[in-house]
């Protein structure tokens with residue numbers, strides 16, 4: 417089966433009729449369907465499939481063992497996400513294994529395809545949750561207590577999906593098996609379009625984090641409350657959204673976004689009692705915290721002016737990551753020195769890079785758009801990516 421063929425097989429799973437694109441979130445039914453599909457396809461390729469206590473799925477070619485070459489990505493999406501972000505790395509890995517098997521290759525090292533849980537943080541709010549748990553870069557109790565929009569905890573959702581929540585946490589034994597990790601991913605920008613190449617090697621991932629701003633005011637009647645008698649949290653929230661753009665524009669190469677803003681109770685004729693908004697801020701280097709501090713001060717000033725209060729909570733943060741130099745050179749040598757690209761998008765490979773030699777391959781996205789139904793990769797480039805991955809995996813696992 418080609419990588420495009422595998423993608424087609426899951427093309428209708430988790431379609432979001434309201435938003436367009438796909439909504440596939442940790443342990444919800446579309447993602448469960450994708451987990452089952454992956455298990456079936458991996459078994460069909462003769463791989464041994466097991467799921468770790470954090471919900472990450474591992475498909476092994478040969479017995480799990482040290483110095484394993486591991487590849488893979490994620491199957492969950494952002495709300496209304498594209499078809500390629502995550503799944504492209506998984507289907508390309510399956511296609512690569514099939515091609516290696518078909519040509520009679522027998523890896524000299526253990527080789528595994530992994531599907532990480534909750535990479536987008538689309539349900540429980542922390543990105544790369546599965547790889548952070550594997551590596552112990554998030555406190556297990558904090559992870560267990562993370563809640564989705566309906567108040568369901570990660571522990572409850574995991575428990576309802578057959579996992580033992582008490583076991584959620586670092587997995588040094590499994591992490592210790594990984595000799596190298598390589599993630600193929602659709603490019604989430606225009607780098608390859610402008611360079612006219614189908615595949616690139618990843619170089620760096622910029623620092624990025626998420627902060628929750630909770631504004632509290634006085635809920636009240638929209639018609640019976642005079643303007644001067646209000647403490648409306650929507651005002652400082654709106655001022656913060658515009659401050660984010662103003663302050664980020666003043667910082668070179670900064671990206672700062674408010675994509676999610678939730679008033680409570682959310683009635684048309686109701687002055688909100690609280691408004692929560694989430695800031696996604698990313699700047700190369702060590703500047704992100706300073707930018708967020710400036711945004712926080714603007715939020716506090718706006719809250720004070722409206723007689724409201726604001727609480728700011730950091731929900732996740734990752735420093736800049738530079739992928740393993742030797743692996744990058746090896747990838748470049750094997751692939752005829754394709755372009756090298758930095759990215760502003762976070763990935764499980766960037767979490768693993770703190771523990772094992774990790775690298776990435778990107779496949780051209782002709783729209784340059786991601787986290788949107790417009791994300792795309794041409795079938796020819798999808799196959800170019802699978803061919804590159806096949807070659808590199810065969811080389812690394814020889």
Ligand code: HGY
Nearest residue numbers: 535536543760761762
């Ligand atoms: O948000 C990100 O950068 C990634 O898509 N999780």
Ligand code: MN
Nearest residue numbers: 494501536787
């Ligand atoms: Mn993504």
Ligand code: MN
Nearest residue numbers: 501502535601
């Ligand atoms: Mn992704």
